[in-house]
Amino acid sequence: MFRIIRDKILGKHRKKAVVTAEDWKLVKNLDENIKLFREIFNNDDTIRFREFETKDSSPVKCCLVFIDGMVNKEIVNENIIKPIVNFSLKDSNINRKAIDIFKDKIIISSAVKEKKDVYELLSSCLYGDAILLLDGFDSALLLDCKGWNTRAIEEPSSETIVRGPKEGFNEAIMTNLTLIRRKIRNTDLKFRFRQLGTCTKTKICICYIEGLASQEIITEVNRRLDDIEIDAVLESGYIEELIKDSPLSPFTTIGNTERPDIVAANLLEGRVALIIDGTPHVLTLPHLFIEYFQANEDYYHGFIYASINRIIRIFAFFLSTSVPAIYVALTTFHQEMIPTPLLLSISAAREGVPFPTIVEALFMLLAFEILRETGIRLPKPAGSTISFVGALILGQSAVEARFVSAPIVIVTALTGISNFLVPQMIGALIVVRLIFLLLSAFLGLYGYIFGVIGLFIHLMSMRSFGIPYMLNIGSLDMQDIKDTAIRVPWWIMYLRPKLIGDNNKVRQTNDGLYEKR
Amino acid sequence: MKKLYFIIIVITLFILSGCWNYSDVNKMRFVAGVAIDYDESKDKYIVTSEVVKLLEGGQRFGSALFQSRGETVFDAVRDTIMKNARKLYWGHTKVIILSKDVTGKRLVPILDYISRDGEFRDNVWILISDEDTANEIFENTFENRDEITSFHIDDTLKNEKNISTYHAIPAWRFIGTTYDKGASPTLPMVIVAEKDGIKVPKVRGQAIIKGSNLVGTLDETETKIYLWIINELEGGVLTVKTEVSDRPIEVTLELFANKTRIKPIKSGDEIVIKINIESDFGIGEISGEVNVIEKKAREVLKRDTEAEIKKQMENVIKKVQKEYKSDIFGFGIKIKDKMPEKWRQIEPYWDEVFKDLETEINVNVNIRGSALTLEPIKIED
Numbered sequence: 001m002f003r004i005i006r007d008k009i010l011g012k013h014r015k016k017a018v019v020t021a022e023d024w025k026l027v028k029n030l031d032e033n034i035k036l037f038r039e040i041f042n043n044d045d046t047i048r049f050r051e052f053e054t055k056d057s058s059p060v061k062c063c064l065v066f067i068d069g070m071v072n073k074e075i076v077n078e079n080i081i082k083p084i085v086n087f088s089l090k091d092s093n094i095n096r097k098a099i100d101i102f103k104d105k106i107i108i109s110s111a112v113k114e115k116k117d118v119y120e121l122l123s124s125c126l127y128g129d130a131i132l133l134l135d136g137f138d139s140a141l142l143l144d145c146k147g148w149n150t151r152a153i154e155e156p157s158s159e160t161i162v163r164g165p166k167e168g169f170n171e172a173i174m175t176n177l178t179l180i181r182r183k184i185r186n187t188d189l190k191f192r193f194r195q196l197g198t199c200t201k202t203k204i205c206i207c208y209i210e211g212l213a214s215q216e217i218i219t220e221v222n223r224r225l226d227d228i229e230i231d232a233v234l235e236s237g238y239i240e241e242l243i244k245d246s247p248l249s250p251f252t253t254i255g256n257t258e259r260p261d262i263v264a265a266n267l268l269e270g271r272v273a274l275i276i277d278g279t280p281h282v283l284t285l286p287h288l289f290i291e292y293f294q295a296n297e298d299y300y301h302g303f304i305y306a307s308i309n310r311i312i313r314i315f316a317f318f319l320s321t322s323v324p325a326i327y328v329a330l331t332t333f334h335q336e337m338i339p340t341p342l343l344l345s346i347s348a349a350r351e352g353v354p355f356p357t358i359v360e361a362l363f364m365l366l367a368f369e370i371l372r373e374t375g376i377r378l379p380k381p382a383g384s385t386i387s388f389v390g391a392l393i394l395g396q397s398a399v400e401a402r403f404v405s406a407p408i409v410i411v412t413a414l415t416g417i418s419n420f421l422v423p424q425m426i427g428a429l430i431v432v433r434l435i436f437l438l439l440s441a442f443l444g445l446y447g448y449i450f451g452v453i454g455l456f457i458h459l460m461s462m463r464s465f466g467i468p469y470m471l472n473i474g475s476l477d478m479q480d481i482k483d484t485a486i487r488v489p490w491w492i493m494y495l496r497p498k499l500i501g502d503n504n505k506v507r508q509t510n511d512g513l514y515e516k517r
Numbered sequence: 518m519k520k521l522y523f524i525i526i527v528i529t530l531f532i533l534s535g536c537w538n539y540s541d542v543n544k545m546r547f548v549a550g551v552a553i554d555y556d557e558s559k560d561k562y563i564v565t566s567e568v569v570k571l572l573e574g575g576q577r578f579g580s581a582l583f584q585s586r587g588e589t590v591f592d593a594v595r596d597t598i599m600k601n602a603r604k605l606y607w608g609h610t611k612v613i614i615l616s617k618d619v620t621g622k623r624l625v626p627i628l629d630y631i632s633r634d635g636e637f638r639d640n641v642w643i644l645i646s647d648e649d650t651a652n653e654i655f656e657n658t659f660e661n662r663d664e665i666t667s668f669h670i671d672d673t674l675k676n677e678k679n680i681s682t683y684h685a686i687p688a689w690r691f692i693g694t695t696y697d698k699g700a701s702p703t704l705p706m707v708i709v710a711e712k713d714g715i716k717v718p719k720v721r722g723q724a725i726i727k728g729s730n731l732v733g734t735l736d737e738t739e740t741k742i743y744l745w746i747i748n749e750l751e752g753g754v755l756t757v758k759t760e761v762s763d764r765p766i767e768v769t770l771e772l773f774a775n776k777t778r779i780k781p782i783k784s785g786d787e788i789v790i791k792i793n794i795e796s797d798f799g800i801g802e803i804s805g806e807v808n809v810i811e812k813k814a815r816e817v818l819k820r821d822t823e824a825e826i827k828k829q830m831e832n833v834i835k836k837v838q839k840e841y842k843s844d845i846f847g848f849g850i851k852i853k854d855k856m857p858e859k860w861r862q863i864e865p866y867w868d869e870v871f872k873d874l875e876t877e878i879n880v881n882v883n884i885r886g887s888a889l890t891l892e893p894i895k896i897e898d
Contacts, residue, residue: 051647074649120818328828331541331542332540332541332542333538333539335545335606335608335609336636336638337606340547340609340611340668341608343542343547344547344569346542347542347547348571348575348576348578349541350541350542350543350573351541351543351575353543356539356541357541357542441539442539444539482533508652
């Protein structure tokens, strides 16, 4: 359906004639080649052309093309320009093509490639490599001297923990890959690169452990990535939304994290990770519903404490979705279900409040969401003002002025706080909560139960890359529920999760995949 | 077409079912209790509702009374709503107090209304006013209306276990027993008493209802014995006069546990009701210097206690049999359970049979402990 709509919209706007790529080609004349690049980088002042020659009496003329700021100047000076300028081809008496000598003997760089294709040269150049043009050759050397500034490895602010590794991903894809590699020192850990974004040409890395990750899932990921037609990929959210199952669901079927230890753990369970250049958020898939409630810290702390925390998180999910709905249902439909003293104090608190309970609830929830959003958007120094204003004006003054009743403030606060126990789900929670609230305002608990049934049908029917979204939720097998509402001790977790880690089920064994090699 | 059917079904699910009665809590008035009287002269029911009301200052609750009259109770209730302007809510009504003249034919429609109405709870307490009218209980207690009489009565009734001078009867049980041929229901009675200068409602004694007519009452001690027989006694104290080594002494015993078994047995052509009582006591108080804890004295105490209990029980049973002729102990139900054949024969004449039914009471008392001290306190001269 969406494809039809898309084609309709695009049909109007798509230009008939796509800009025909000009046929750029290198020639054997250096000046011509420089001219070509100057033409290509027309109106771009960051591009540098540095011409120099070797020490010989009839020197080989060279030109280094690079983008200022993208390269490490020290490498360019010390390892590229300095050796070339000090080198004399005649002295070395080697009977080879000059370009090979340059490549093999002169330039000190970990990656030197000889390329003829101008497009390839350009895309590497734009990514921080330098192009060395030599007079008399219709090919150029591509030198790896990337050197832009990146953020240091810091603790991710979105997922803070008490115990466990504190490092987080940053925006450079290669740094992120090393962070993962450092956790899993194994030749089976595979990184497959591809490129997405017709304009941004963003690097994407599909990461998995061979022999563990299911081949079907990897194929499926690749198939979906193949289908993407987009000009830019600036964050992993683009990819997530483009390839996820149940695209209209508020629940996400692809996980994301900023922590290498979480990615490593996911890979070891047979999942696939998608690392996208330019963002610290790495996607992991397939993603199950229960993963919302799993924190990496659960596996580092004792299993009892971890299980308690997990049950609390599940309870918070219930509170966050249902408290306003149940409150409204009970106070407006089922007054007989509230203990008499409580009912009396609710009615006393509501005395003089002008709005019906449902309007009150909607208003307070809206106010809370506004506060939450401002808290995120606001510059940090102003943050405390918001919490002060929010707490004082909405919490206290509104009650004193009898705009809202005190119980609804308590309900909203409870809902709001529970929200943050399952931070990844906040978006879905808002939707579910609102639907539940409206249903119970119309039909009482009957409507609320309708909502709950609807939610469960929705969740149960979802899949993430072929894996049922609610996998193991209804199971009674100890090995299935080992890592759901409770986290059993490590010495009982013999097996990898069902369906995801089926390729090599046994997690703890002496003759497992990794011991053999 | 199938889709259309599906949509229609879903829509009707929402429209035709579920709760439709949206109403905010502050838009309704909570009725805490109702007192029902009957105006003989005008042939009308008088319904007095005690409605919870927020007191000045908004922190505490008091009550307000509304009285209205009607041909039927339902009619009178409608009238109360008009006087209140707000919807009256009966879901949290705790007590229904009936005056003594609202019995017999006047009682049935009330019971019908209670069990038929959607808002009344089935476990609302029913009481009989031992004053002249029922509304006196509301009107004459907590006269500045800063307490809620109904809630006070509710709390008292819930504490039956510790007091044992009345037996709280929820509406469902009362209505159920009225249907039953083999048993007569009882209802607790409430009066206005004075405590520390404040008039409070006091629940004491039991009224005996037979065929929806009030036939008699049991006083506080009789009610306790009644509870003992029907195995509803869970605690309480018993004072026994006894004589150890020729010295008279009064011992107060505290009931820890009790188990009463009623069993009808055949003896010849007659039915004898066997009542086996197994009670555990602890010594609560000894008024004297005699050591009753020592083994011999304990035997004496045990014997005397058993005799005392037996005597009291026989008195109560006899009184109920001879004076009220109503089977409040549920002997008929026991016979029906154990000897259905026999029951079919005697059912039509049950009232007559009950009057002369023989009972055999066996009491077994165990004295389990003496609390914290072994010796009685001796005062040396």
